[in-house]
Amino acid sequence: MPDASALPLAGRTVLGIFAHPDDESLACGGTLARLADAGCRVVIVCASHGEAGSISDPALVPDGNLGDVRIRELREAAAVLGCAEVIVLDHPDGDLRWDHVPELHAELVSLIQRYRPDAVITFAEDGLYWHLDHIGVHERTYTAVLSFGAAAPPLYYVTIQSGVMREVVEAAHAKGGAPPNSSFWGIAPDAFGDGANPPTFVIDVRDWAVRKLAALRCHRTQMGPNNPMAWIDEDEARRWLGTEQFRRAPLDAAGDPMLELLAEITHAD
Ligand SMILES: [Zn+2]
Numbered sequence: 001m002p003d004a005s006a007l008p009l010a011g012r013t014v015l016g017i018f019a020h021p022d023d024e025s026l027a028c029g030g031t032l033a034r035l036a037d038a039g040c041r042v043v044i045v046c047a048s049h050g051e052a053g054s055i056s057d058p059a060l061v062p063d064g065n066l067g068d069v070r071i072r073e074l075r076e077a078a079a080v081l082g083c084a085e086v087i088v089l090d091h092p093d094g095d096l097r098w099d100h101v102p103e104l105h106a107e108l109v110s111l112i113q114r115y116r117p118d119a120v121i122t123f124a125e126d127g128l129y130w131h132l133d134h135i136g137v138h139e140r141t142y143t144a145v146l147s148f149g150a151a152a153p154p155l156y157y158v159t160i161q162s163g164v165m166r167e168v169v170e171a172a173h174a175k176g177g178a179p180p181n182s183s184f185w186g187i188a189p190d191a192f193g194d195g196a197n198p199p200t201f202v203i204d205v206r207d208w209a210v211r212k213l214a215a216l217r218c219h220r221t222q223m224g225p226n227n228p229m230a231w232i233d234e235d236e237a238r239r240w241l242g243t244e245q246f247r248r249a250p251l252d253a254a255g256d257p258m259l260e261l262l263a264e265i266t267h268a269d
Pocket of ligand 1: 019020023131134
């Protein structure tokens with residue numbers, strides 16, 4: 001067992017704040033795994049139970065309580081990524097932008113006080129694909145971090161590379177796995193990353209892409225046989241899921257850059 005305290009990010013903490021179980025893996029599962037492997041304590045905060053989502057196979061949810069099943073899936077995915085903790089809040093899936101605004105803000109403020117993160121990751125203004133829940137979590141996280149003034153941790157916004165989800169569909173289709181008009185969770189592939197603000201740096205997670213794919217597949221209720229992610233292989237995961245992109249929020253944050261450090265280290269092909 002290597003000495004964990006000798007790892008480069010030992011003693012650091014990153015909070016990843018998302019809306020639903022599976023957002024963490026899709027948005028930046030590779031970076032979360034890479035941070036964890038570098039010794040960072042990675043804490044995932046999920047604002048809802050994801051109870052309004054689709055169900056790929058009713059047998060997975062025998063008692064009809066999708067939220068409980070999705071929390072279990074999230075915990076499995078977090079374990080695959082090496083995350084230290086999962087915190088599930090209980091705000092209404094589908095109404096995160098409008099409901100419980102002061103409550104979610106206050107919870108995020110208290111989590112930042114409790115964990116004193118060295119960095120916070122959340123959605124950008126585009127919410128990955130203009131999902132209103134994601135945009136709501138972006139807004140609440142921004143205001144929560146902003147409230148710390150000069151003591152705020154660095155805040156990073158993650159976006160999906162435009163065009164990548166179309167490539168995943170084509171890779172799945174090439175092996176008979178997904179029709180050309182396939183969607184992801186009902187979302188057209190071209191919607192992902194469309195109109196997002198450009199990133200300022202990318203993190204090479206090719207060596208973590210297989211774990212990212214495995215974490216995505218832990219979300220079985222969201223991953224039926226028609227989901228193109230169910231079809232891609234390890235090489236395709238490296239190619240299409242192996243780059244994650246970020247932008248640092250414009251805040252007067254005092255914290256040291258952190259994700260930028262990972263961005264400077266790439267891995268040879
Ligand atoms: Zn989501």
